Amino acid sequence: MKIIRRKSDLQALTGNWRRAGETIGVVLTMGALHDGHLSLVKAAHSRADRVIVTIFVNPRQFNNPEDLAKYPKTEESDARILGPLDVDVLYVPEPEEIYPTGFSTTISVSGVSDGLCGGDRPGHFDGVATVVTKLLLQTDADCTFFGEKDYQQLQVVRRVVADLDLKTEIVACPTVREDDGLAMSSRNLRLGSEARQMAPVIGRVLKSAANVIRQGGNVALALETARQALLVAGFDAVDYFELRSDSDLLTLTTADQPARLFVAAWLNGVRLIDNMPVATERSAQKVAAKLVEPV
Incomplete structure (x- = not known):
């Protein structure tokens, strides 16, 4: 090399x-x-x-x-x-x-x-x-x-x-994750040992919120619950926890199209970000319908 x-x-x-x-x-x-x-x-x-x-x-x-x-x-x-x-x-x-x-x-x-x-x-x-x-x-x-x-x-x-x-x-x-689910990032090197043990909570909360939304749960409630869960777990602050369109990143209030959850939160002075796709039955039906639309 x-x-x-x-x-x-x-x-x-x-x-x-x-x-x-x-x-x-x-x-x-x-x-x-x-x-x-x-x-x-x-x-x-x-x-x-x-x-x-x-x-x-x-x-x-x-x-x-x-x-x-x-x-x-x-x-x-x-x-x-x-x-x-x-x-x-x-x-x-x-x-x-x-x-x-x-x-x-x-x-x-x-x-x-x-x-x-x-x-x-x-x-x-x-x-x-x-x-x-x-x-x-x-x-x-x-x-x-x-x-x-x-x-x-x-x-x-x-x-x-x-x-x-x-x-x-x-x-x-695809995102590469540690065995405990934390998304790999160069910033993880700056987490102290205690914060590093806490950090995987961000992935678990993200996954939980995605599951709620996939099952038709209220999006606004799922997002607020996730935000509070991070703060209760010991994160210092949450910059955002949002549902956005997968393609153009516009904010969504319902998961009726391919979407992603996005999160940024602070832990021990380090800003961690992560995201996860959310595909619901409604979004899948909408995509399928577009595929058969006449040209």
């Missing part, structure tokens, strides 16, 4: 791959790699001849300077983890390779970025959209892989690629 820090060196290498007719799969990360990231690397190997993993802690998607300062930086251990996975390149660009002097362009996505993490973290998805576009262009990616845990981010990236006519295929991969 080559470790490359300069865009020009990377593009010289990808140019050689292109001339050889090879395809390129890319996994974009901010480091602190875990099994969720590694599942994306394995997925990339199944779809592309060459695999690039990027590590760049993007300052433009942090609206809180303290959060940026605390984000784990573990390049050396990340490189060791990737070693056995036949990754061709670990691209770790210096900040000036992404945001050179005079850089003044921001990509902003409306609609799917509204509310949820977009509401609680102003400017966050502008930073995500901008850096993802830069990295997809720099790596010349044919396909890139995103976990469904960050589902709003996934939808933002899909919108960017569609709207800007980028050639990259966006491949969604």
